[in-house]
Amino acid sequence: MVSRKKKLLLVMSIVGLLLVISTTGLFAAGAQEATSTEQKSMTLRLAHISDEGHPSHKASMLFKELVEEKTDGVVKVEVYSNSSLGSAPEYTEQLQLGALELGLVTSGQLQVWVPEYGAVMIPFLFEGYEHAHRALDGEAGELLADYAAEQGFVVIGNWEWGFRQLSNRLLKVEKPADVARLKMRVPNEIQLESMYKALGATTSIISFPELYMALAQGVVDGQCNPLSTIYYQKLYEVQPFVTILNHVYNTQMLVASEKAWNSLTEETKQIVLDASAQAGALARELTVNSEEELIQKLEEADVTVNYPDLAPFRDKMGPAIKTIGDFAGNEFTDKFVKLVEQAR
Known part of the structure; x- marks a missing residue:
């Protein structure tokens, strides 16, 4: 985008x-025409944080295949999975500096540089995947991309991270008071921290590469991520309770550095855009369509999966929503929420 x-x-x-x-x-x-239309040979490095079984990696490999095929190998793509080029905040900074070409970045990760992206993670803002996709593929997403461009990030397209679910090692969560008994891991994202504090939990900021070990050692009791992440990163091995809340949606975007994007010819840019659209569609398909299967696999692994009434959780979100609005900018947040409502 x-x-x-x-x-x-x-x-x-x-x-x-x-x-x-x-x-x-x-x-x-x-x-002038010769230099502007002839693509120079180059390699685009694409970094992400997921395991190689995750939809993000499978989509990345499709993107690589399409770009290399359509450019006759003039442009090559190297995919780096499992935070091998650093954590998401680290490689996102490299994108802004022009030291890395491509990265998969969630709205929560990008908000460090572009705070307007914080509004995407307002609790219970989206009613489901179709609603989120309509909003973020449309005017709401374009508005965000404009702000990203001002900070040196080129948002090529929306892929998928998904709706977050809560997992923990202690108890079946059925009401907000249960969450208050947990010490929750959160990334450095104000939405999740403020949301869990509104539910009464204590929080601890832990980076994604360190998450599994922190859970295994009991440094924290629980965390939240989409089902695909809970399963493919094997978090369920140390988290026997999973609660379906769908409380926060994260988009994951293919983002290029401004330097890398400007090094591509117009023809190559279009190839990258088309390849991203196909890869993003695959990431979405794999994520959305696999959720029922993943729940079954979790239950087969003796994980307790439950579906509480969401109304008591929504009723506690007032302080978190205010905090997020202050962070993203209240005027912007109001405009963004109206665009999201129009897409409902």
Whole structure:
């Protein structure tokens, strides 16, 4: 999803090229055209945090295949899974600095540099996957991409992370008071921290690469992530209780550094956009369609999966929603929520 500001810059560049042609003659114009349409050989490194069985990795491999095929191997893609190029905050910073070409970044991770993305994770904002996809593939997502572009991030397209579910090692969570008995791991994302505090839990910020060990050693009691992450990262091995809350939705985006994006010809950019669209569709399909199967697999592994009444949890979210609005900007948050409601 290239922002509208990027599109405007592209139009301005074309106008500038026409002025060069009119003032310097066909030879100079021909030289300009050759350098702007011939893609140089290059390698794009794509970093993500997931295990190789995860939908994000499978989609990344499809993206690699499509880009290399459509560019006849001129552009190669190297996929780095399992935080092998660093944690998500680390490689997201590298994207902004232009030291890394591509990364899969969630809304919660990008908000460190683009706080407006914090509004995506307002608790219980989206009624389901279709609603979230309509909103973020439309005007609400374009609005966010504009803010990302101002900070040097090119949002190529929306893939999938998913709705978060709560897992823990101590008890079956049926009401907010049960959450208050837990010490919850949270990433460095204000939405989850404020949400669990509103439910009465204590929280501890732990990075994703350290999550499994922290859970296994009892440093924290619980965490929340989509079912695909709970299963493929094997968190269920040390978390015998999973509660289906669908309380926070995370989009995961394919993001390019501005430096890498500007090194691509217009033809290659379109190939990357098309490949991202196909890969993102696969990530969504694998994530959404596998959830019932994953629940069955978790239950077969002696994990207790339950579905509490969500109303008491929603009723506690007022303080968290206020905190998130202050973080993302209240004027922006109001506008964003209205666009999301229009997509309902």
